[in-house]
Amino acid sequence: MTIPKGKLVAIMGGSGCGKTTLLRLIGGQLKPSSGQVKVAGQVVGDLDREALYALRRKMSMLFQFGALFTDMSVFDNIAFQLREHTELPEDMIRDLVLMKLNAVGLRGTAKLYPAELSGGMARRVALARAVALDPELIMYDEPFAGLDPISLAAVGNTIRRLNDTLGATSIVVTHDVIESLQIVDYLYFVADGKIVGHGTPDDIRASTEPFVKQFVHAEMDGPVPFHYPAAQYADDLGLPLEKKSRGAA
Secondary structure (H helix, E strand, O other): OOOOOOOEEEEEEOOOOOHHHHHHHHHOOOOOOOOOOEEOOEEHHHOOHHHHHHHHOOEEEEOOOOOOOOOOOHHHHHHHHHHHHOOOOHHHHHHHHHHHHHHOOOHHHOOOOHHHOOHHHHHHHHHHHHOOOOOOEEEEEOOOOOOOHHHHHHHHHHHHHHHHHHOOEEEEEOOOHHHHHHHOOEEEEEEOOEEEEEEOHHHHHOOOOHHHHHHHOOOOOOOOOOOOOOOOHHHHHOOOHHHHHOOOO
């Protein structure tokens, strides 16, 4: 899997297939049991603590459901990492925070707390926090989960616009096929620990690869079965042999 600089790439697949684990490998939270994960030419699993933290300062993460600090205002949520990782004066931090909030359309929420925001607004505040330090690599873990159609479109368009404006590289882990096909440059499909399909949005729409086709068109049965492997239903119910022979299920 290759994520080109400056591109917006989606990683898709069924629940539990390892999409979020890939993000953790890229960020160095986990080390691979085999193979390598390289970011900007550096093998993440080989870095010591200091080098890993230095690399992480070039990355950012939008967590599923935002993960805002609940006891901090919107302003302080975004200012937190600027205060933590830079020595900028407070007046400059103020200007940067308001600039990031304006970029996501929420400058007027600076004094509000997360509990006062809708789900879509909280996700956009988290997005503003994710780009506060102008990272080179931005990772999004299910950024569209739980959003209404209007909020979903707003977050999707903002992700695309910020990626292009910042010249960043973005990785989006998501189940949302429709929105992804509208905003990303390239997609990878993962299943059973393997890449089972990849391509541009046009490639994916036209794909006849069974897993990709099932996923994109939301077909209930295919390479991913509806029923989890189990014993015969009649056996579980303890039906007599004569009833089984009549086709009872």
